[in-house]
Amino acid sequence: MIHVSAFVHPSVKIPDSAVVGPWCLVDEGAEIGEGVVLESRVHVYGGVNIKPETHVYDGAVLGAPPQDLKYAGEETRLEIGAHCTIREYCTLNRGTVQGGGCTRVGDQVLIMAYSHIGHDCQIGRGAVIANGCQFGGHVRIGEFATIGGVTAIQQRNQVGAYAFVGGTYKVDRDVPPCTKASGTPIRYCGLNLHALRLHPEEFPEERIRNLEQAYRMLYRSGRPASEVIEELKKGPEHLFQAFFDDHWAGSIVRP
Template structure:
């Protein structure tokens, strides 16, 4: 059975899994589903067509599933989907999607979302990311696995952030940030590779060497983007252990639509 505080307002149509906890004065709407083991703190509002997975910890004053901040939105039944084992801290605001995109905003699994972070409509965030306090991403932004957004990072709509990338304090991203790359500034510029993060995730010396070579091709040799991509392609032969990392980088560069941070 779910544990619902006597002051909470939970619509009878809401679906709550076993061992879900709903704190004081929290409001849960009729189209909400919360799976087993998730804890929702006091004074939260969970509305819209929102699905929340297992074992999430949602702190006080979060607003999840509110209508997108898009003037074109006309009350379509768009969705917010949150995966498993996420930590969602105070005053986070995650909106549903729009029919102009896929109609769904997605947060994956095992993410650490600090206070005041914002996921706008149609964003897709992968797994094991960290959003520090006040990190804000606009509509249609995609964030890869293991990415870290520093405090007060602001991301322009439609930007893509690659897996294992990292932004520093107060960064403004108006272009796509490739995998593994660290960026900082307003507007952002590249400042090396997230080597310490990769080491902590078990990257071997060979994989780290390949990542360094990719960064060198993109940022240190004065190559055009097409020339850099051709050079990166060759790393699969010279660093076979890093073939998946090379494929990840090339796939990102080929899909980049706003140009990359350089």
């Protein structure tokens, strides 16, 4: 259903199961999946692909050009997964050629009101981003991570899978997977056991014990971080291994 006041470019195919609400704009080159709902005054730019059953609330702007001075009008993309919820007045920018050309939001992501997702960000499946978060370009959020409200993440930083970042903080370094982070400056404060135990198939108790041991080695042992990282790479916990192998992973800052 397309509201009479909405404008949808004639080349864009809107499935019968989708809803385009009052005063929405859907530009040439946009792709709208089955069951997508656009509430009022949503602007979907060209180069945006919204997968099925995603719900976008009033005033959101999806796929505006990247806020990067190097951007010279190249065709880039924003991909939004299935079963996502994007609340009021969120802004999600397209990617840049230098950053791979695509900003991606995985399936089942919740982005709460007034949040900004900068160019080339990669948001993992099941992540929760609370109200008023501001992400610079190239930020990565792992699957099932949670970012508290009014938190700013500096460009090119990474929050690992199943991690939790408290509200109102500035994240200026990488946050390892499965950990909790808060404070100014940001500090790590243990494992995010609540999230781990919500996924018992992925995190049986034995694996949680392995993660706790790895965390103690990294942040409580007093040993050189480089030595501990090399030891962890030989151990059973692949989440930490992958994180520290990743060239985006920042330096270890102990609490």
